[in-house]
Amino acid sequence: MAEKPDDKKITPRGQDFAAWYNDLVLRAELADYSPVRGCIVFRPDGFAIWEALRDELDRRIKRTGARNAYFPLFIPQSFLQKEAQHVEGFAPEVAVVTHGGGKELEEPLIVRPTSETIINHMFAQWIHSHRDLPLMINQWCNVVRWEMRTRIFLRTAEFLWQEGHTAHATREEAERETLTMLEVYRNFAEEFLAIPIAAGRKSAAERFPGAEETYTIESLMGDGRALQCGTSHFLGQNFSRAFEIRFLDEGNVMQHPWQTSWGVSTRLLGAIVMAHGDDQGLRLPPAVASTQVVVVPIWRKADEGDRVLTAARTAMQALENAGLRAKLDERDGVTPGFKFNDWEMRGVPLRVEIGPRDVAAGEVVMARRDILGPAGKSKVAINEVAARAAVLLSEIQKNLLAQARAAMDANTLRPSNYDQLQTQMAGEGGGGFADIYWCGRAECETRIRDETRATCRAIPLDQSHPPDRCIVCAEPAPERALFAKAY
């Protein structure tokens, strides 16, 4: 293990962002390729990030009143066909089980690409009266979509996610739920993952198959491309009609409930890498880092080693007692410099260095991952290590968000005519967000996509500016929209 970080250099980020991303994910041991087409292996260091974000998001979802459940992996093929848009959207990319227990199945089973169909089939058994509403269910599971072009975390045949499914007595309540979850996601992404978000409505072309309205949280990655980080759908009565879910309302009238669904996936691991990483490697927000602080002892002579290690263990103990996730790097046979690089590459937010002179002075050096070099270093009395670490981690968490937000703001332009939009999106890389007036018509959206490769990422909810003219056709445009080249 110890030699690995030297095996192969990470491609510089500015040289080839995609190669940098792959090199980093593999070298930091977040994931690995698998022998199954389009499927990846989540290695412990990657899965630990998923566990941290899953546990926190799970708490936040439960706080809204939803409860976890688990529905079958397999969906009868006929179920998919009950909602017209849904089958059109998903049928081309499903994996199909045709044999079980050595026999051909009478009806093939789909490996769930999403669970609206099977969950709503069950909702029809459980919902009879307004007293059964709202019904708010969440599920953490694996799903499979047979994607043609795959990329680690961002687009894989199998991925992990949570999918929430709710049913409500009124349209208003379901619309409110859709926006509540959008806000849960936005807040979670910014507070916990330090990823700045542009939230908004999707255009009709980008809507979830079967939804009346799709809302999204989008962010901008280090290369100026947009990444959809989560979606919340208002399904209207599309699925409750297709699956014949009915309830007796308070006035004794039979109604179809109004529904939502919403989800985020392991794609967020890719977002963390691409929003924060640099040429040195990962930069993990302290909230998700499985190691928040690494303690590196430094010595040359054996007699120094004892004193240094004793001090390092004391610091380590203090950090753990304070509830911080800390690691002591006692490895023999590799230099301190090697260790610094290794932990920087793995994205540990804070490093504590302790050498013989520090021990003599009763001090340690703390080095921040978010501010490299002398500017990010400070000396701290050894008995204040834990208190100082807690403060710094909190600052690092905020600073990563601030840095990413500054980058997103700097890469959000307002081209005032179509030429400027084309210039912004020219070239192979991303072009950031173009915040433009758009008439809302599909033909202008298509023209932008065909000529610039930018698609409509989100129509912001806040439209506190006067209507103007569409950047493409100059017809009246009631709203601004964010366009970008996207993952």
Add this chain to the structure above:
Amino acid sequence: MAEKPDDKKITPRGQDFAAWYNDLVLRAELADYSPVRGCIVFRPDGFAIWEALRDELDRRIKRTGARNAYFPLFIPQSFLQKEAQHVEGFAPEVAVVTHGGGKELEEPLIVRPTSETIINHMFAQWIHSHRDLPLMINQWCNVVRWEMRTRIFLRTAEFLWQEGHTAHATREEAERETLTMLEVYRNFAEEFLAIPIAAGRKSAAERFPGAEETYTIESLMGDGRALQCGTSHFLGQNFSRAFEIRFLDEGNVMQHPWQTSWGVSTRLLGAIVMAHGDDQGLRLPPAVASTQVVVVPIWRKADEGDRVLTAARTAMQALENAGLRAKLDERDGVTPGFKFNDWEMRGVPLRVEIGPRDVAAGEVVMARRDILGPAGKSKVAINEVAARAAVLLSEIQKNLLAQARAAMDANTLRPSNYDQLQTQMAGEGGGGFADIYWCGRAECETRIRDETRATCRAIPLDQSHPPDRCIVCAEPAPERALFAKAY
């Protein structure tokens, strides 16, 4: 919802254990049948039990040094064939994906029935040196086995589980790991699930396909049938040879690592129901109950209602502040008696009753689920509710284990000849454990199975008794073994 518990009576346990079990699981809303053959839906009240036990077991597994990861759902068909016994054991019961993205696949994919093959394929990429060992990985996931006869939680086509997979430099270390995990499972089942365990080795006939030795934790359900609650396998070098995993040992010699795998599944939910349930319904150990205490306010007149509800909310707040999982049943339109029955059916360990006279006296009544009737009731000053509840919950947790252990002890017989064994196992129900001398030969094991339907459940590790004669053939029998009819 409110009327449901009266819709249908639960079959008495003594009348038809299997019907009682199904009625209870459905009525308590732990699970539901699904439209997919052999697959069930875990409803929120059932899934919450799984979450509680999963989180606790996850902590215990991590404490042993294993880390979580995630491997693909799909396994290339050819992988299954690499270990001869493994393919023989699993090939007949796999689900096969033959189509993906609208095309027939070149090589069919198996939906994982267990992940030894794909995980060891990856281990071969990651293990090169003794410094890479031990490698200890755990995975929480869904698996699929196309079972012919299914039963909710106990045997379903899809189920949830954790599967640990480890690789070690020496046989001794791997054997120790196998037993360490057996003990983790035993302790967890007894402490957390209040399920008494008989731990031991499996006979050759009952071994995991591909293992050199399988260890098991077994318990006895309320009908005297045994249930395998978890297994820990010593795999020897079977998989490391089949998947060509090699490492350079400290003496620079190439070796195959020694391996283990171990798992428990959602079958444990069935164990909790069957080990503790009674004619009134579930009896949940406080450690896994998502509602540990239910507060039921009792009043007739409106002016009483205010005072009672105020007191009930105070009690509720105190319980929550003490970190207990409590619920206030404020439902209108159903009687207190109905509520008592409903919560008893759902297995809530402790009930707090508050009526107008209690409020006047500054008291509440606490009623234990594990001791029904007046014997389980006590009066407590209202300001001592939380402290008393914590004490009672701890007593209930212990008492459920003690009750189940007493039942298991009472149903563990030592037939001294084959006739007595046959008598013990006669009839349709379970016959408890038969603790017998067995020569260890397959032919005596087969005869017992064919003539009594009892199989060898476990050969206890502790054999502190003199050798004797086999109960079947009278040949020398070095060890005692536990036989039972099993799920």
